[in-house]
Amino acid sequence: MTRQRPLLLLFIVFLGAGALALGRSPSVGAGQGAPAATRPPGTNYKGPAFTFNKIQEGVYHAVGTGSLVVMSNATIVEGDRDVLVVDSHVTPGGAWALREELNAITPKPIRWVVNSHYHFDHSHGNQVYGPEVEIIGHEFARQQILAGKSLDSPALEFFVGGVPAQIQGLEKRLAAATDDKERATIQAQLDVQRNHLEGTKAVRPTPPTMTLTHTMTLHRGAREIRLLFLGRGHTAGDVIVYLPKERIIATGDLLVEATSYMGDAFFTEWIQTIEALKQVDFDTVLPGHGRAFTGKTKLDHWQAYLRDFWAQAQKFHMAGVPWEEAAKQVDLRGNAVNYPGIRTAGITPNHGMRRAYELLDGKVK
Ligand SMILES: [Zn+2]
The missing domain is CATH 3.60.15 (Metallo-beta-lactamase; Chain A)
Structure with missing residues (x-):
């Protein structure tokens, strides 16, 4: 998503x-x-x-x-x-x-x-x-x-x-x-x-x-296909498909062209998992949504977005703001330079904020 x-x-x-x-x-x-x-x-x-x-x-x-x-x-x-x-x-x-x-x-x-x-x-x-x-x-x-x-x-x-x-x-x-x-x-x-x-x-x-x-590796003739779990992120079980010779990686929703759905996210671990992804030697990313892209700059962009979202979610939570209200108030426009779709405050769908509160309340392990 x-x-x-x-x-x-x-x-x-x-x-x-x-x-x-x-x-x-x-x-x-x-x-x-x-x-x-x-x-x-x-x-x-x-x-x-x-x-x-x-x-x-x-x-x-x-x-x-x-x-x-x-x-x-x-x-x-x-x-x-x-x-x-x-x-x-x-x-x-x-x-x-x-x-x-x-x-x-x-x-x-x-x-x-x-x-x-x-x-x-x-x-x-x-x-x-x-x-x-x-x-x-x-x-x-x-x-x-x-x-x-x-x-x-x-x-x-x-x-x-x-x-x-x-x-x-x-x-x-x-x-x-x-x-x-x-x-x-x-x-x-x-x-x-x-x-x-x-x-x-x-x-x-x-x-x-x-x-x-x-991990799991398939050897199909000259083709080596590596399946990697690098840590929790978009969900608790995201598998990446990596072709080391071709320097291509398919990332599912762990990293997409725009912003990814966060309703099942583990925010702080996701930032770490993207850090682990940076260690993988690839040129081309084939995401689960959006267009293919090259290079690693989008990894930085997504980490910055997650850090911003998580910091704001923590503040709202500490201040006792209900998650529905926090989802309206959260302002991610500082990331608009990387994600031009962000034009107003608030986040839709609001499941990301609900999820953040579940994590902050210790309801998800
Ligand atoms: Zn998904």
């Missing part, structure tokens, strides 16, 4: 991209490489669902086009015989679409799926993968998914719970629209959201089949 003002922003992003998808012919069909999987609900969309940005030979950053709500990026790593995919998106439909569209990139089958963490928008496509695919995640991610925590999250409530209301709003706008072009745009947006709603209803949270607590 990520985003500064997520609901509105995501909505606009999805709607805009949905409109762009109008007029494109469906490109989704039976693949050449992998056996065609049963098409799950929530795959009634005008493709393609993904853009595969080639980072190096056999390494891609798969980013949603908006024709299907996928919510998170995937990283694709080809080995000599098979393919590893980082993250499975928000619905089985998203994971299915990735698998289908990947057939145009490589004939090799997906054999490994890594969940960077347990959040719904990174793991709720797991069920699409059959017994021939190992789903790898941190032991904490497995426990959370088994306990139903990927469904029982304030983030899910915030990001997915609002979809029926969005659909109702669009239906009203469609009924009121008089211009044909406007009607077509709204209809395209409605199609995307209705399909997304179908997709979310089909989710059966499926835990990793293989877990780690510190």
Whole structure:
């Protein structure tokens, strides 16, 4: 999860991209490489669902086009015989679409799926993968998914719970629209959201089949793929996927292009975990949300943001300010030079502040 003002922003992003998808012919069909999987609900969309940005030979950053709500990026790593995919998106439909569209990139089958963490928008496509695919995640991610925590999250409530209301709003706008072009745009947006709603209803949270607590390395021909747990941060079990030869790292939501969701955060440990990440020798970062980037300056930016947020949260807490009020008053505009999305005081969603208070009250260990 990520985003500064997520609901509105995501909505606009999805709607805009949905409109762009109008007029494109469906490109989704039976693949050449992998056996065609049963098409799950929530795959009634005008493709393609993904853009595969080639980072190096056999390494891609798969980013949603908006024709299907996928919510998170995937990283694709080809080995000599098979393919590893980082993250499975928000619905089985998203994971299915990735698998289908990947057939145009490589004939090799997906054999490994890594969940960077347990959040719904990174793991709720797991069920699409059959017994021939190992789903790898941190032991904490497995426990959370088994306990139903990927469904029982304030983030899910915030990001997915609002979809029926969005659909109702669009239906009203469609009924009121008089211009044909406007009607077509709204209809395209409605199609995307209705399909997304179908997709979310089909989710059966499926835990990793293989877990780690510190590190694991896959050797696939010349490709070395290291899975690293560097400490708690975005959640208690964030796994990073590191390609040492290629100097590429996939960070999930531990480090994203903009600001990351903090509703499950361990703020002070997150700062330390980013410090540990600085010791890893990489050039290119493929984040779970936003665009790929290079270099390490964003690590400093995110540490500064976390320090600022945590210091303010402590002050509000000490002063007895309720967390809901603190979420309105917290002022992170000092970070706007690095995060231009920050334009006003306050933080949305407010789950970060609620989480900070839980930690300060000793309710989370
Ligand atoms: Zn997340």
